[in-house]
Amino acid sequence: MATSLAGFCEAAGTTYQVVIEQMRFDPPVLTVHRGDRVVWVNRDLFPHTVTGMSKAFDSHEISPNASWSYVARQTGRYRYLCTLHTTMRGTLIVQ
Numbered sequence: 001m002a003t004s005l006a007g008f009c010e011a012a013g014t015t016y017q018v019v020i021e022q023m024r025f026d027p028p029v030l031t032v033h034r035g036d037r038v039v040w041v042n043r044d045l046f047p048h049t050v051t052g053m054s055k056a057f058d059s060h061e062i063s064p065n066a067s068w069s070y071v072a073r074q075t076g077r078y079r080y081l082c083t084l085h086t087t088m089r090g091t092l093i094v095q
């Protein structure tokens with residue numbers, strides 16, 4: 001049963017939300033586990049991106065009121081920014 005149990009754990013991954021609002025990622029630092037999904041929701045009136053500094057992931061432009069989701073497959077500490085407003089920074093930690 002080990003194989004199917006592993007499959008169950010994968011399917012049961014948690015979904016987390018990061019809100020992009022007023023030029024900030026909230027929460028700025030998020031810790032998840034492998035297999036979890038992270039959804040970034042843009043509540044500003046202009047586009048943003050979620051771009052890993054190591055290029056591990058890149059949302060490209062997320063329109064206002066749109067969202068982008070990413071399933072964390074590899075452990076690590078991923079710092080990311082918005083390429084349109086480079087002072088906007090966040091960190092995704094995958095355990």
Ligand SMILES: [Cu+2]
Pocket residue numbers: 047048049082083084085088
């Ligand atoms: Cu931005």
